[in-house]
Amino acid sequence: MVTALIPFNRKRNDLMNTGFDDFQNMLDDFFAEGWPLRRSLAGDTFKIDLQDNEKEYIVEAELPGVAKGDINLSLEEGRLQISVKKDEVKEEKEKNYIHRERKFSSMTRNVFLADAASDDIKAKLTDGVLTITVPKAVKQEQSKLIEIE
Incomplete structure (x- = not known):
């Protein structure tokens, strides 16, 4: 069995x-x-789209119902981390009883951007879509001509 x-x-x-x-x-x-x-943050993770342009990366994350203060962004060694922590408290008072609900949800997504520059990163939350623009680091020339004396 x-x-x-x-x-x-x-x-x-x-x-x-x-x-x-x-x-x-x-x-x-x-x-x-x-x-x-x-979709619910408790049972699902948020979806992201990643565009690779010549000079920058554009990351769009779907975060419906999430406030700007519930989002944390960081870039460390080329790893862009998007974290969402949402704490909801709902209280209803009707007749002779009190109804309370508490929900806490936390999610994190990581995206590796090999040549991301940490300067001039921009993020904007509009209508439940977080748009992050990450410029690419300027690659320095790896080869060098050596003059002979």
């Missing part, structure tokens, strides 16, 4: 699948907190 842990709301891939599991998963998805389907 083989036993396995099956995460909540995951389809089982065994020979005894009767189709009822699909129905249960559909119900779980319907009544989940994120309905209609939307």
